[in-house]
Amino acid sequence: DVQLQASGGGLVQTGGSLRLSCQASGFTFDDYAIGWFRQAPGKEREEVSCIRRSDGATYYAEDSVKDRFTISSDNAKNTVYLQMNSLKPEDTAVYYCAVIQSRGLLLLRLCMEHRVDHWGKGTQVTVSS
Numbered sequence: 001d002v003q004l005q006a007s008g009g010g011l012v013q014t015g016g017s018l019r020l021s022c023q024a025s026g027f028t029f030d031d032y033a034i035g036w037f038r039q040a041p042g043k044e045r046e047e048v049s050c051i052r053r054s055d056g057a058t059y060y061a062e063d064s065v066k067d068r069f070t071i072s073s074d075n076a077k078n079t080v081y082l083q084m085n086s087l088k089p090e091d092t093a094v095y096y097c098a099v100i101q102s103r104g105l106l107l108l109r110l111c112m113e114h115r116v117d118h119w120g121k122g123t124q125v126t127v128s129s
Contacts, residue, residue, distance in 0.1 A: 035047060
């Protein structure tokens with residue numbers, strides 16, 4: 001079974017930091033990306049960042065995230081991290097990790113188009129003002 005175990009969420013004050021982890025297992029794609037997505041109350045789920053396993057290429061959804069968040073991976077542990085610094089109240093959301101088969105497509109497309117094959121359960125991030 002595919003398992004995507006996200007952890008590391010919590011309550012933090014504005015300007016604080018959190019590191020999310022996503023441990024992935026149970027799939028056999030030749031190449032894939034792991035993505036972080038988030039959904040705030042009353043809003044649609046949006047992409048945050050993705051990383052491709054084969055070459056470590058990364059994608060960030062917007063400049064404001066790229067300046068504050070860093071996605072990384074430890075392939076030996078099948079774990080992807082999202083280091084989130086300088087958190088803002090608008091970062092409050094449920095954060096999901098997901099696995100995306102590469103399909104020979106650009107990482108940007110995989111991430112932006114939410115071409116997700118499997119979703120993990122989310123982890124709540126709450127940033128207080």
